[in-house]
Amino acid sequence: MKRFVIGVLAFLLFSCSKNEKPTVAFYYWKTILQFSPTEKEILRDNDVSKLYVRYFDIGLHPVTQNPIPISPIRFQENVDNFKIVPVVFIQNKVMLMPNFNVEDLAQKTIRLVEEINLKNKINCQEIQIDCDWTLKSKDNYLKFIERFKKLSQKKLSATIRLHQVKYFKKTKIPNVDSGVLMYYNMGTIATDSLNSIYNKKIAEKYLESLKKYPLHLDFALPIYSWGVHIRNQKVIGLRSKLNLEELKKDANFEKTGSIFFKVKKANYKNGIFYEENDLLKIESISSKDLVEMAEDLDENLVQTPREIIFYDLDEFNIKNYEKNIFKQVVSCF
Structure with a gap:
């Protein structure tokens, strides 16, 4: 009987650990870190303890073509209650440099992260590198990661x-x-009616591969939107933070389809000039999309993620969703 009880307890413990839900986290991608009351409320309501904060980008100087930091973060908020993970976004063209100096870039990147941490009294345990490396930049990227990990002595x-x-x-x-x-x-940012942010049919081509991927993965899900600005059947730019309700009321724009607006009269909006007959294609992510993503991912997992990180924490994005959506998405795993 005693062995039976121990066996049942062991089974229950194993089951609980297997079914432990991931936590909610957010990316913070603005150059000044300061939370609005709405953002603070979302962080509090979702028991968020970890933020992935973009510290700076690394690009190439337009003249010297040497790597340089771009738009370092400025903290105007006390973040003592959060675990901060500095995120460094490195443009792929940096990794494609013919005379790529791994040691120099790794040292300078770590130094700037440490300077920002010191200035803001942040003691981070982890750093994240964000780079969409390709087959051509692969060797330089992998060498950089190796050197960065050794020098930083942090979780990477x-x-x-x-x-x-x-x-x-x-x-x-x-x-x-x-x-x-x-x-x-x-998907490709295009003039058609497909959503380039999320496309279930495209995603399905990759989902099976998750079962074979040997590295532990957490997941970043999108909560942003943008407008694809189209002129003469060509995409001329992406327009962020377009208020859909405001657009519907604007006499200069006419809704011509579920996601399309046509410019009736040339005008400036948010500092952008729109010619008559230009089109705006609104690409966004619904609550239903987020739940669908989570369910599809969960069906193809070998290991439950520790975190679901939403991109990105911004009042403009958050107000498009009901308050419980983040916990609802996490509960799918």
């Missing part, structure tokens, strides 16, 4: 794209402690 995570999961034998797997699958930006 990296963003992973769908194609890097499916073709990991070619693209290789960076030597990091864990990855974050960016489950968005799946």
Whole structure:
């Protein structure tokens, strides 16, 4: 009887650990970190303890073509209650440099992260590198990750794209402690009616590959939207933070389909000039889409994610969803 009881307890403990739900986390992608009351409420209501904060980008100087930091973050908010994970976004063209200096870039990147941490009294345990590396930049990227990990002496995570999961034998797997699958930006930004942020049919081509991917993955899901600005059947730009309700009321725009608006009269909006007959295609993610993403991912997992990270924490994005959506999505796993 005693052995039976112990066996049942062991089974229950194992079941609980297997079914432990991931936590809610957010990316913070603005250059000044300051929370609005709405953002604070979302963080509090979802018991958020971890934020992935973009510290700076790394691009190439337009003249010297040397790597430079772009738009470092400025903190105007006390973040003592959060675990902060600095995220460094590195443009792929940096990794394609013919005379790529791994040691120099790794040292300078770590130094700037440490300077920002010191200035803001942040003691981080993890750093994340965000780079959409390709087959051509793969060798430099992998060398950079190796050197960065050794020099930083921190837990290291990296963003992973769908194609890097499916073709990991070619693209290789960076030597990091864990990855974050960016489950968005799946299609081509185009003039048709398809959503380039999320497309279930495209996603399904990659989902099976998750079962074979050997690195632990957490998932980043999109809560942003944008307008695809079309002129003469050509995409001329992406327009962020377009208020849909405001657009419907604007006499200069006419709704011509479920996601299309036509410019009736030339005008400036949010600093952008729209010619007569230009089109705006609104691409966004619904609550139903988020739940669908979570359910599809869950069906193809070998290991439950520790976190679901929503991109990105911004009052403009948050107000498009009901309050419980983030916990609802997490409960699918």
